Amino acid sequence: MPLTGFTIPRSPGGRASIVPYPPWHYVGDFLVVEYWADPEKAVSCLPAGLDPHPDAGRCAAVFADWQSCSESGGELLDPSRSQYKEVFLVVNALLDGEEVTTCPFIWVDRDFALTRGWLQGFPKKLGSIWITRTFGLESPADPGVKAGATFGGTCAAYERRVAEATVTLERLSEAGPTHNDPPIVNVRHFPRLEAGRHDDPAVHELARSRSRSRVVSPVWEGSATLDLFGAAHEEHDLLAPVRVGKGFRFTFGYTVDDQEIVKDLRA
Numbered sequence: 086m087p088l089t090g091f092t093i094p095r096s097p098g099g100r101a102s103i104v105p106y107p108p109w110h111y112v113g114d115f116l117v118v119e120y121w122a123d124p125e126k127a128v129s130c131l132p133a134g135l136d137p138h139p140d141a142g143r144c145a146a147v148f149a150d151w152q153s154c155s156e157s158g159g160e161l162l163d164p165s166r167s168q169y170k171e172v173f174l175v176v177n178a179l180l181d182g183e184e185v186t187t188c189p190f191i192w193v194d195r196d197f198a199l200t201r202g203w204l205q206g207f208p209k210k211l212g213s214i215w216i217t218r219t220f221g222l223e224s225p226a227d228p229g230v231k232a233g234a235t236f237g238g239t240c241a242a243y244e245r246r247v248a249e250a251t252v253t254l255e256r257l258s259e260a261g262p263t264h265n266d267p268p269i270v271n272v273r274h275f276p277r278l279e280a281g282r283h284d285d286p287a288v289h290e291l292a293r294s295r296s297r298s299r300v301v302s303p304v305w306e307g308s309a310t311l312d313l314f315g316a317a318h319e320e321h322d323l324l325a326p327v328r329v330g331k332g333f334r335f336t337f338g339y340t341v342d343d344q345e346i347v348k349d350l351r352a
Contacts, residue, residue, distance in 0.1 A: 092200055103200045105155040110298075112338035113151035116216065116238050116252050118309040119264040119330040120144055126323040127176050130189040132272045134291045134348045138177040138184065144324055145175050145186075145264035146250055146311050148238030150216045151198070169195035170214035172240040172248055173207070174313075174324050175265050180347065184267040185293075190321040192240050192247070205344060206271030206292040212242040230305060232256065236334055245316040252332030255307035262304070262333045269294045270347060291347040302336040 088095040090102035124141035131137065150170050154160040160167035173191035177184065192212030193199050202209035217236040220227050228234035232255055240248040275288040309332025315322040 092204070103197050104204065108156055108340050108342035109153055109201065110155075110158075110338070110340050111151060111153045112336065113149045114216070114218070114336050115334065116148040116236055116250060117262045117265060117333040118146045118250050118252065118311045119262055119332070120146065120309075120311055120326040121328045121330070122176075122324040123327055130176055130187075130323060131178050132187060132189075132291065133350050135178040135180055135185065135187055135270065138179055140177065142327065143177040143264055144326075145262065146172070146248065146313075147175070147265060148172050148214070148216050148240075148250060150218065153198075166197065169193060169198045170216060171198065171209070172212065172214050172238065174321060175269065176324065177264060177267065178270075180270055180291075180293075185270045186265055186267050187270055187272075190319075190324070192242055204273075205294060205341075206273040208271070208274075210242060212240050212247070214238070214240045230254065230334065232307075242316065243318055245318075246314050247316055247319055247321060248311075248313050250309065250311045250332070252309045252334055253307045254305040254334060256305070258304040258306035258331075258333060261301075261306075261335070262331075264330075272350070273346075286351065289350045291350060293345040293347050294341075295343045295345060296339040296341050297343075299339040300337070304333055304335040306331050306333050308332060 089099035091106040092102045092104040094101045121142040122144050127142045128137045152167050171193040173188050175186040175188050191209050193209045199209040216238045235253040237251045270293045273290050273292045276286045311326050313322045313325045
């Protein structure tokens with residue numbers, strides 16, 4: 086009997102895979118902070134194949150509290166396999182003149198989400214992430230989704246705080262966030278271990294994320310704060326804010342079962 090499964094570990098029944106076969110269905114609560122980093126430092130984080138955006142320091146920080154499942158939906162009945170949180174930074178760029186974003190830094194708190202991200206080109210690392218929740222009740226412990234409510238998010242990696250943000254809601258947003266709105270294009274990179282070929286990756290390509298069946302709640306906006314803290318094992322503070330714009334909170338869902346390989350960077 087052949088071993089089966091979408092990812093390792095492949096097994097006789099295929100159930101041991103870290104990530105099941107697509108489609109993958111997602112829904113999550115988002116905090117988004119739009120901001121600007123030092124333009125030269127932001128450009129230094131762009132992969133080959135992408136050009137600087139005219140507004141070269143334009144970035145966004147995203148804190149997301151996710152629930153996801155495969156087509157069977159079985160993970161929803163085993164929540165440790167469906168729920169996770171993540172924090173990521175995006176930089177605005179151009180791909181052949183088209184506005185795109187790219188994600189140079191991201192942390193997540195579950196192995197299935199980390200592996201799934203590597204398949205898509207997100208350079209995920211493990212972290213400890215916490216985000217204020219709301220439960221729809223009038224309670225001092227629940228900020229609610231209303232004017233004056235403040236939500237916070239934090240991220241630590243290797244026991245060091247690397248990011249924190251707040252968003253204070255003021256009004257319903259007409260346009261929603263724009264800094265993370267363009268399509269996201271990331272680098273899928275899988276190196277070789279063979280001696281003499283460490284700088285000759287097996288896979289090194291630009292990949293554009295694709296999603297479908299997108300649904301979104303009303304979007305709230307307001308004032309925001311963002312801090313990125315340096316650490317010996319990180320470089321994300323290259324993208325530390327020099328100016329912070331609006332913050333946003335909303336709920337978003339979609340399905341992923343495809344991606345577009347834009348360019349082989351080994352050529």
